[in-house]
Amino acid sequence: MSVIPELTSEADVLICGASRGIGLALCAALLTRGDVARVWAVARKASTSPELAALAGQYGERLKRVDCDARDEQSLEALVSKAREECDHLHLVISTLGILHQDGAKAEKGLAHLTLASMQASFTTNTFAPILLLKHLLPLLRKQPSTFVALSARVGSIGDxxxxGWYSYRSSKAALNQLLHTASIELKRLNPAATVLAIHPGTTDTDLSQPFQANVPEGQLFEPAFSADRIIELVGAHGPADSGTFWAWDDKPIVW
Structure with a gap:
């Protein structure tokens, strides 16, 4: 199965949030594939990440490390300029950006714990950064098969x-889902071979989930490598006909 549906050539892939957790695991997994030409590893400190440096030592020029803060549009403009120096189309983009209790965000238990600063921090990373990434990369997604994925969360489902609780995180992911669904409609007009997906990777052993892992049922806390493999399988299984939909790690749809 090709890395995205209907692709007959080697893929150029960009992972945003690539220096740790699921993003790093995605880079490692994708670089082992013969149908992936290059992986663009994007993170705020990609160039100084020891883990990405180790992958670069193993895979050489197939891994491109780019420093970029997706919350800053000038930084995103520089990312696009850098990518366009070596490719004119990205076949797969995956945003793993997300915070729950970092950078000023909080996992609020009730209304009394809400603050404007916490909500702004959550929305800036969880909602605004992924859609701004899509906005700026759009010129590289407008021809041939292409898939844009953003990691969402089941708790962002209003119906579920x-x-x-978790007011800021839940609402920021719900807003992300709406933005992705809306973008999928526009991309379908610009490139009928384009796909936009929201994916819930499950509870993964990362910094985001670490304070809450004691409450995770046995067998439901995943290693980043497992989550990465499941995401790659989902991406390969869902093409343009499923654009604008929301999927869990086990390939089951999630209600909005």
Whole structure:
């Protein structure tokens, strides 16, 4: 199965949030594939990441490390300029950007814990950064088969919200889902071979989930490599006919 549906050539892939967790695992997994020409590893400190440096030592020029803060549009413009020096089309872009309790964001248990600063931090990284990434990369997604994926979260589902809490995180992911669905409609007009997906990777052993892992049922806390493999399988299984949809790691749709 090709890395994205209907692709008959080697793929250029860009991973944003590539220096740790699921993003790093995606880079490692994709570089082992013979149908992936290059992986653009994008992160705020990609050039100084020891883990990405190790991958670069193993895979050489197939890994392109680019420093970029997706929350800053000038930084995104520089990313696009850098990518266009070596390719005119990206076949797959995956945003793994997301925070729950970092950079000023909080996992609020109730309304009394809400602050404007926490909500702004959550939305800036979880909502605004992925859609701005898509905005700036759009010229590289407008021809041939292409897939844009952003990691969302089941707790961003309004229909599946039974426990409450986590106001900022839930709402920022719900807003991301709406933006992705809206973008899928526009991309379908610009490039009928384009696909936009929201994917819930499951609870993965990363910095984001670390404070809450004690509450995860046995067998439901995944290693980053497992989550990366499941995401890659989902991307390969869902093409333009599924654009604008929301999927869980186990290939089951999630209600909006």
């Amino acid at each position: 919200n039974r426990l409450g």
